[in-house]
Amino acid sequence: MADLVFFTNPMSRGQTVRWILEEVGQPYDTEILDYATTMKQEPYLSINPMGKVPAIVHKGKVVTEVAAICCYLADAFPEANLAPPPQDRADFYRWIFFTSGPIEAAFSNKAAGWEPTADKQRMFGYGNYDLAINTLERALSSREYLAADHFTAADLFVGANVNFMLNFNLLEKRPTFVDYAKRMTDRPAFKRAKEIDGKLIAEAQAAQAQPA
Structure with a gap:
């Protein structure tokens, strides 16, 4: 497992975090959560008790809220040059x-x-x-x-x-x-992020369209 784990749903503000992760260019794992189920239950509630996405866990540390995640990643990976001195x-x-x-x-x-x-x-x-x-x-x-x-x-x-x-x-x-x-x-990086989330959205929609 990578040191950086990204918890998201492709139809969420997680798209912004996906973008900055692609800008950072470091390996990360993605955990896709469902609004009605996995987002509202353990183990995710131990990461974000609000039951909301996105969130990241980096080297065991949890960061939630998109603005905070963007600032954190800019600091954590200075080689990406995403923050001024x-x-x-x-x-x-x-x-x-x-x-x-x-x-x-x-x-x-x-x-x-x-x-x-x-x-x-x-x-x-x-x-x-x-x-x-x-x-x-x-x-x-x-x-x-x-x-x-x-x-x-x-x-x-x-x-x-x-x-x-x-x-x-x-x-x-x-x-x-x-x-x-x-x-x-x-x-x-934006285009890569949109392509990744676009494919995830299409896969989810196709799965929902299949008869039970």
């Missing part, structure tokens, strides 16, 4: 966690058909959807890469989220977002 990580952390916090909350609530009223917006970290999205647009329009002069885990995480939101019509197709998503996902 520690003294230059202000933007790296800022935009990863802005996206995992305010942006995800804003688009999740909007997708669910709910937004805070004007008098309640101060209770929410993102204020309102337009404020969060416009802030992200300004960040992406002012530079080629978010946190360095090259692609990092910040671009991977933010790019994956922007690409997802565009594909599911959760984000207005502004030129800044469309261009950024295209540039970030036009990478061999």
